[in-house]
Amino acid sequence: MLRFFRSYYPYQYASLLGLLLLIRLPLLLHPFPMLIPELNWMLVGEQMSEGHLLYRDIWDSISPLSAVVYWGLHTLFGRSTLVLHIAATVVSVFQIVYFNYLTNNRDVYPDRSFWPGLIYMLFLHLSFDCLTLSPVLMSTSFLLLAFGTLIKQMERRGATDEVFEVGFYIGIAALFYLPSALFIIWATLSLLFYTGTSFRQHSLSLFGFLFPIAATVLFYYLNNSLDDFNRNLLASVFRVRQYSLSDFQSLVASLLIPLGLGVLGFLSLFRSSSRYVNFQQRVQQIMMIWFVTAVLTIALGPFLAPMSFLSFVPPMAYFTLYYFENFRKGWLAELGFSIAFGLILLLFYQGLLGLIPGSDLGRLSSLQVQSSPLPDNIRDRHILIIGEDLSAYRLNRPATPYLNWDLAKYDLKNLDNYEAVINVFDHFRKDPPDYIIDRENVVDKLFQRAPALAGWYEKTATAGVYKRK
Known part of the structure; x- marks a missing residue:
C-alpha cells in the first residue's frame, strides 16, 4: 500500500x-x-x-x-x-x-x-x-x-x-x-x-x-x-x-x-x-x-x-x-x-x-444510549430528566433549559437559595414538562420550596417519575 x-x-x-x-x-x-x-x-x-x-x-x-x-x-x-x-x-x-x-x-x-x-x-x-x-x-x-x-x-x-x-x-x-x-x-x-x-x-x-x-x-x-x-x-x-x-x-x-x-x-x-x-x-x-x-x-x-x-x-x-x-x-x-x-x-x-467473540474491547458501552427507563406509553412528550442519564430523551423532547445536569445543579441543587427556586419556578411556568424523571432525589425538596409546583404534578407507578396533572 x-x-x-x-x-x-x-x-x-x-x-x-x-x-x-x-x-x-x-x-x-x-x-x-x-x-x-x-x-x-x-x-x-x-x-x-x-x-x-x-x-x-x-x-x-x-x-x-x-x-x-x-x-x-x-x-x-x-x-x-x-x-x-x-x-x-x-x-x-x-x-x-x-x-x-x-x-x-x-x-x-x-x-x-x-x-x-x-x-x-x-x-x-x-x-x-x-x-x-x-x-x-x-x-x-x-x-x-x-x-x-x-x-x-x-x-x-x-x-x-x-x-x-x-x-x-x-x-x-x-x-x-x-x-x-x-x-x-x-x-x-x-x-x-x-x-x-x-x-x-x-x-x-x-x-x-x-x-x-x-x-x-x-x-x-x-x-x-x-x-x-x-x-x-x-x-x-x-x-x-x-x-x-x-x-x-x-x-x-x-x-x-x-x-x-x-x-x-x-x-x-x-x-x-x-x-x-x-x-x-x-x-x-x-x-x-x-x-x-x-x-x-x-x-x-x-x-x-x-x-x-x-x-x-x-x-x-x-x-x-x-x-x-x-x-x-x-x-x-x-x-x-x-x-x-x-x-x-x-x-x-x-x-x-464485535468481531472478537466475548470481548468488549472498543465497544464504549458507557457512551452508548441505553434503552429508555420510562414506560412505553411515554413517547414524544416534553420531559425533564434530573440527572446524567439522557436516554429517556431519545423518544421524547426536553422541557425547561436544564439539559446538562452539571449546569442544572446551579439551580436544582441549590434550592435553599430563594433566587434559585424562583428561577426553577419561572422555567417550569414557561416550558412545563409533561413528566419529570428525578434521578437525584431533588423533586421532594423542590415541591416543598415551591408548593405551587407540587399542585401541578403527581407521582406515577414508576419510581422517581412524576406526571403533570
Missing part, C-alpha cells in the same frame, strides 16, 4: 477517497448505536430550531458554532445519526485532502507523495465514535487552516499581516470546541521562535483570535444573556465533566498504535536530521508544540473518549511518516504499515461489529 501511494499523481486523490469510503461504507450501512454525546448534540439542535437561545434557554456547555451546525442539520434532516456520520465523512475528506495538499505543496517533507493523506486517513479511525460529527473534528479543520497559514509565513524572510488569519482560524476553532483556544499559545510560540514577527504582527494575530470570540460575546450581550454565556460556556470548561468513560482499556488500545508510531517517527528524526532543510526542521518543532498543546486540551474537555483525541491526528500523522520514510528496506516499511493498518481497523470494526 505504501508503494502504491508513493507516487504523486492527481488521480491518487480518487484512490485515497475510495479507500476512505471502502472503510466507512459498511459501517454507515450498519445499524449504529446512538452515543450519548450525539443525542445531546441533536437535542441542542432541536431546541434551537424551536427558537430557544443557547445558554439562556438551553443550559449546555457545547460551543456556539458547533451548536449552530447541529441546529442547521436538525432543521434540514431532523434527528438522524446517519446525517452526523455523513457530515463527518465530508469534513474528514476535507482534512485528508488539505493535509496531503499542504504538506506537499509547501515541501514539508523531502519527497512528495500521498503518504501524508494515507496516514492521516488511517488515524481518523481511532475508534468507531470518530465517525460522528464531533466538535473536536470540526475544530481541527480550522486548526489545520491555521497551520497552513503559519507555515506560509515561515517560508518567507519576514512575517506579513496574514498572521491575522492564524489567530482568526484559532478563534473560530475555539467557537467550535472551546479547549482549542489553547492553540493560540501554539501559534504565539511558533510565530515568536520561527518567524520574524514584529510586536505589531503578534498583536494582529491576537486580535484575529479575539475578534470572533468578541463578536459572540457581543451577540449574547445584546440578547441580555451574557451571564448565561459566561456560566454555561466559559466557566463550564473548568467544571463540566459529562459522560465519564470507564472503559480506559478501549481508550488506551485505540491510541496505542497511532501514538506509538508518532513517537517512533519523532525519535527517528534524531538519526537523520541532516537530511532536512531548515524550514522542514522548524515545521517539525511547531508540530511538537502542537502535540503538547493538544495534550493540555484534554484536561479541559467535557468528556473523555477516543473522539476527544482527534486534535492529535495531525501531529501523529506528521511524525509517523518519518518513521516509515526512514526504513532502509522498503519491504520492512510496507510490512510494518500493513500490520498497523490491520490492527487499527480491527479495533475500529470490533467496536461496532
Whole structure:
C-alpha cells in the first residue's frame, strides 16, 4: 500500500477517497448505536430550531458554532445519526485532502507523495465514535487552516499581516470546541521562535483570535444573556465533566498504535536530521508544540473518549511518516504499515461489529444510549430528566433549559437559595414538562420550596417519575 501511494499523481486523490469510503461504507450501512454525546448534540439542535437561545434557554456547555451546525442539520434532516456520520465523512475528506495538499505543496517533507493523506486517513479511525460529527473534528479543520497559514509565513524572510488569519482560524476553532483556544499559545510560540514577527504582527494575530470570540460575546450581550454565556460556556470548561468513560482499556488500545508510531517517527528524526532543510526542521518543532498543546486540551474537555483525541491526528500523522520514510528496506516499511493498518481497523470494526467473540474491547458501552427507563406509553412528550442519564430523551423532547445536569445543579441543587427556586419556578411556568424523571432525589425538596409546583404534578407507578396533572 505504501508503494502504491508513493507516487504523486492527481488521480491518487480518487484512490485515497475510495479507500476512505471502502472503510466507512459498511459501517454507515450498519445499524449504529446512538452515543450519548450525539443525542445531546441533536437535542441542542432541536431546541434551537424551536427558537430557544443557547445558554439562556438551553443550559449546555457545547460551543456556539458547533451548536449552530447541529441546529442547521436538525432543521434540514431532523434527528438522524446517519446525517452526523455523513457530515463527518465530508469534513474528514476535507482534512485528508488539505493535509496531503499542504504538506506537499509547501515541501514539508523531502519527497512528495500521498503518504501524508494515507496516514492521516488511517488515524481518523481511532475508534468507531470518530465517525460522528464531533466538535473536536470540526475544530481541527480550522486548526489545520491555521497551520497552513503559519507555515506560509515561515517560508518567507519576514512575517506579513496574514498572521491575522492564524489567530482568526484559532478563534473560530475555539467557537467550535472551546479547549482549542489553547492553540493560540501554539501559534504565539511558533510565530515568536520561527518567524520574524514584529510586536505589531503578534498583536494582529491576537486580535484575529479575539475578534470572533468578541463578536459572540457581543451577540449574547445584546440578547441580555451574557451571564448565561459566561456560566454555561466559559466557566463550564473548568467544571463540566459529562459522560465519564470507564472503559480506559478501549481508550488506551485505540491510541496505542497511532501514538506509538508518532513517537517512533519523532525519535527517528534524531538519526537523520541532516537530511532536512531548515524550514522542514522548524515545521517539525511547531508540530511538537502542537502535540503538547493538544495534550493540555484534554484536561479541559467535557468528556473523555477516543473522539476527544482527534486534535492529535495531525501531529501523529506528521511524525509517523518519518518513521516509515526512514526504513532502509522498503519491504520492512510496507510490512510494518500493513500490520498497523490491520490492527487499527480491527479495533475500529470490533467496536461496532464485535468481531472478537466475548470481548468488549472498543465497544464504549458507557457512551452508548441505553434503552429508555420510562414506560412505553411515554413517547414524544416534553420531559425533564434530573440527572446524567439522557436516554429517556431519545423518544421524547426536553422541557425547561436544564439539559446538562452539571449546569442544572446551579439551580436544582441549590434550592435553599430563594433566587434559585424562583428561577426553577419561572422555567417550569414557561416550558412545563409533561413528566419529570428525578434521578437525584431533588423533586421532594423542590415541591416543598415551591408548593405551587407540587399542585401541578403527581407521582406515577414508576419510581422517581412524576406526571403533570
